[in-house]
Amino acid sequence: MKAETRSRLTLACILITILLDMIGLGIIVPVLPELIEQVTGEGVAQAAVIGGYLVFVYALMQFLFSPVLGNLSDRFGRRPVLLLSLLGLTADYLFMAFAPIVTFLFVGRILSGIAGAAVATATAYIADITPPEKRSQRFGLIGAAFGLGFIIGPVVGGELGAYGPRVPFYAAAALAFANFLFGFFVLPESLPKERRRKFDFRRANPFGALIALRRYPVVLWLLFALFLLSLASQAFPSVWNFFTIEVVNFSTSQIGRALGAFGIGFALSQAFLIGPLVKRIGEWSTVLIGLTVATIAFVGTAFIHTSFGLYGFLMFGSLSGIAAPAINGLLSRQVPDDGQGELQGAVNATNSLASILGPLAATQIFAYFTNPPKGEPGYFPGAPFIAAGAMIVLAALVFVYTAWRYDLMHRQPVARHPKRPDMAPPGQQATPPHAENGEK
Known part of the structure; x- marks a missing residue:
């Protein structure tokens, strides 16, 4: 079998693994508010707060353990x-399915957070089997698998939720175990022994990983921009289900279908949009387009309280997913092959830190602004989305500064332009120069 064919088959295997993982995650989203209300006896505002703490615990474990696993x-x-x-x-899913009290939900989230290296490890896996100039496009395929998982998962979860809020968790547990069996029998190793390095406890923590990466200053700035983007993005998964219940009285099925629609747009943009965009205009311009779309979508969602309007901004916002893979593509070309796991561990830790802070902030803001009766001063359930839009603007400013400071506009693979003979075709650019000091 040719090396290129084998690489494509391996890529298909890892994308199927991510897809199945995302389906399992998406299945539980529509019913989580109802399950929290069932085990606590509280209303939707308090359930949103508890939901934020559940995400906090999961993200804290991810933050602490992702660099270890990377x-x-x-x-x-x-x-x-x-x-x-x-x-x-x-x-994790079994603990949550059997939960008689809210403590079981937290135990499940702790277990999942400790072991939840699937996406970071899969990203490092793809970096192992992909040339640097093609990584942004293939990282976009990870996003497409995410999107497709969120087409299937929430829709299935919403329909299964009609039989009870615990049923989707059993389905998710079965799917996760089936995914394990698939990986065990099908997925090969991507990192040869000669390209591995010794395990270093000093680098196997969030702060140690960042210290190890400080010799690449551009990496730290890009991670900061990615952190701000991830922090803002937490508003959507943290309060969308609670928000739609509050403002348009969505059922679990409607929540699932809305997320499925988002998944369609997300998957299509990741699979078919990011590759041509990066090739045509470069990664840094692709990032800016994604950030602009995200800002408009968040602010628009905050003020639109009709089903039609929410679907419109939801679908428009799905195009913003092109930003993160483009940033990750820039990041992956700053470090050598034996550091891809460490880098992706740091990326996952960055996202996890955002997942610690973002859901708590978003759910607390949502609870605060939904406590006044409807129509009274201070009632504004869209407040978390306004905060998210402001954070995206800040991320854009940080990224523009980084792109200018380290000349990212010209140090990346771009297509040869007929009027720009100085722009080399993909693959001819070296890894960004002066990686040791990050200077131009």
């Missing part, structure tokens, strides 16, 4: 870490 994958390979993470997700 460094372990650099030492022992991607495959074992990925398989262990899938077993952890199976245990």
Whole structure:
């Protein structure tokens, strides 16, 4: 079998793994508010606060353990870490399915957060098998798998939720275990032994990983921009289900269908939009387009309280997913092959830190602005989305500064332009120069 064909088959295998993982995650989204209300006896505002704490616990474990697992994958390979993470997700869903009290929900989230290296490890896996100039496009395929998972998962979860809020969790547990079996029998290792490095405890923590990456200053700035983007993006998964229940009285099925519609737009943009955009205008311009779309979508959602309007901004906002893979593509070309796991561990830790702070802020803002009766001063359930829009603007400013400071506009693979012979075709640019000091 030719190396190129084998690489494509391996890529298909890892994307199927991510797809199944995202379906399992998406299944539980529409019914989580109802399950929280069932085990606590509280209303939707208090359920949103508890939901924020559940995401906080999960994200805290991700923040603490993602660099550990990323460094372990650099030492022992991607495959074992990925398989262990899938077993952890199976245990998480079962704990939550059987939860008689809210404590069980938190135990499940802790287990999932500790083992939840699936996406970070899969991203490092794809970096292993992909040339640097093609990584942004393939990272976009990860986003497409996310989107497709959120087409299938929430729709299935919403329909299964008609039989009770616990049923989707059983389905998610079964799917996670099936995913483990798929990976065990089908997925090969992507990191040869000769490209591995020793495990270093000093680097296997969020702060150690950042310290290890400080020799690439551009990486730290890009991680900061990615953090702000991720922080703002938490508003959507944290309060969308509670928000739609509050303002348009969505059922679990309607929540699932809306998220499915978002998934369609997200998957299409990731699969078919980011590759041509990066090739045509470059990664930095692609990032700016994604950030602009996200700002408009968040602010628009905050003020539109009709089903039709919410669907419109939801679908428009799905196009913003092109920003994160483009940033990740820029990041992946700043470090050597034996540091991809460490880098993706740092990326996942950055996203996890945003997941610690973002849901707490979004749900608390939502609860505060929905406590006054409807129509009274201070009642504004769209407030979390306004805050998210402001954060996206700040992320754009940081990214523009970084792009100017380190000349990212000209240090990336772009298509040859007939009127710009100085622009080399993809693959001819070296890894960004002066990586040690990050200077032009």
